[in-house]
Amino acid sequence: MAQASKSALASEVLLFPEQPALKAIYDTAPIGLACLSPDCRYLQINQRLTEICGISVENHLGRFVRDCVPALADSVAQIVRSIMETGEPVVGIEVVGQRADQAEERYWVTYWHPLRAPGGKIVAVNVAAEEITERKRAELELREARDAAETALRRLRETQESLVEAEKLAALGRMVAGVAHEVNGPVGNSLTIASTLQRKSEAFASEVSGGKVRRSSLNEFVSLAGDASAQLIANLSRAAERIQSFKQGALDPGQSTLRRFNAAELSEQLLSHLDRECRRRGIALELRLARALEMDSYPGPFGQVLTHLVMNAMTHAWPDGAGGRIRVDLRSAGDDQVELVVSDDGCGMPPDVKLSAFDPFFTTRRHHGATGLGLHVVHAVVTERLGGRIRLDSEPGAGTYVRLIFPRSAPRSDD
Structure with missing residues (x-):
């Protein structure tokens, strides 16, 4: 059934x-x-x-x-x-x-x-x-390849961030070395003058204690003390300016605090330690800084950008060592913005180099030890930290022109 x-x-x-x-x-x-x-x-x-x-x-x-x-x-x-x-x-x-x-x-x-x-x-x-076995296997392989690529990209970004931080520290080290070199001169001179003044003072004190002070000795000591004091003031003032520039601009950008500062004074202080190196290379460093440019921003990152741009021009604008002119213009751009222009009359850039100038690790002088991170760091600091924008113009044989626009009051960091 x-x-x-x-x-x-x-x-x-x-x-x-x-x-x-x-x-x-x-x-x-x-x-x-x-x-x-x-x-x-x-x-x-x-x-x-x-x-x-x-x-x-x-x-x-x-x-x-x-x-x-x-x-x-x-x-x-x-x-x-x-x-x-x-x-x-x-x-x-x-x-x-x-x-x-x-x-x-x-x-x-x-x-x-x-x-x-x-x-x-x-x-x-x-x-x-x-x-659909083959399709599922292909999807699995694609997913694994994508995961591997994402992992590799994440590691690359981590490596890039660490290298960028290393470049920032290297720039800070160069600034420290420059400031130390500049401070060493006036401090050394002050020490020599003070030692001379001390010996003269001891000799004069000996004459006074013996009761054999002559008018000529007194006049000589007064004149020496006056000259020594003037030289000490000049040298120590110069050292103080260098130390102040270091305090203003050498702060780590990740820890720099938002505060008011005079952009022209800071720029002048920061670039003073590069002037000697420019002269050594036959480069004229011209500063056209509008005074009374008060900013409520981050002086450390601002100084880092300025130093990077000038050093980049020193390194790349005259590969034959001929020397030329670097000009730094700082001026107001309306009521709430500041314009910074760093230009040179060097060799300029061909279109392909100009197109890749801000890319990380791109450099035309790798065999000379360049890392290709200088302009990349500049771009990152300008756009992400200072809330500004940057434009680069360059033609072969016509020099390079970098224009930056910053808000007078930078956006507050969430760090």
Whole structure:
């Protein structure tokens, strides 16, 4: 009786037992096809399904899914039950498993549709399965490649940030060395003058204690004391200016505080220690600084930008060592902005160099020890720290012109 019932159901469901052409189309379809009974038995299986799943018709036809594919039985029963209850198809369900004859993981996407009798009753569920193993593997490889690329990019950015910080510290070191060199001169001179004054004072005191002070000795000592005092004041004032420039501009940009300062005075102090090096190279450093330019900004980053630009011109504008002119213009640009222009009459830049000038690690003098981070640091500090903008113009043989616009009141840092 049970066998007769199965045969009757199969006859009701399978619509082409007497139509060889339809049977051939079903069996040669490029995707796997199967027909399941409401109680999840295989009523029909095409040739493609046996190929992609590694199964045979003889071992599955008429048998329950739970007996043939135990791992998928619960999911299949749930989908079939949903279709029987709602009458709605279930499409795009991805299935992961193994072929019956292989251990490797495979992927299929399946589509489930109700099969109705002429009266409208759902008598079975048609299943279409397309193997997407290669696509899933390609997606997995692409995801792994993307993850590897993102990791490499993150590490590159970390390396770049560390190198940029190293370049900032190197610039700070150059400034410290320059200030130390400038301070050493006046302090050394002051020490010599003070030592001379001390010896003269001791000699004069000896004459006074012996009661043999002559008018000429007194006049000589007074004159010497006056000259020594004047020289001490001049030298110590010069040293104080250099120390002040160091205090104003050598702060680390990450820790610099927002405060008011005179941009012209700071610029003059910062560039004073580069003037000696410019003269040594035959470069004239011209400063045109509008006075009374008060800014509420970050003096450390401001000084770093200015120093970088002048040193960049010193390094790159005259590769043949011929020397020339660097001009620094600082002026007001309206009520709430300041304009800083650093220009030179050197060799200029060809278009490709100009295009890449602010790129990290780009330099035309790597064999001379350049890192290619100077202008990149300038761009980052100007745009990110000082809230300004920067423009570079240059032509071969016509020098280089760098124009910066800063707000008088810099945006507050979130650091």
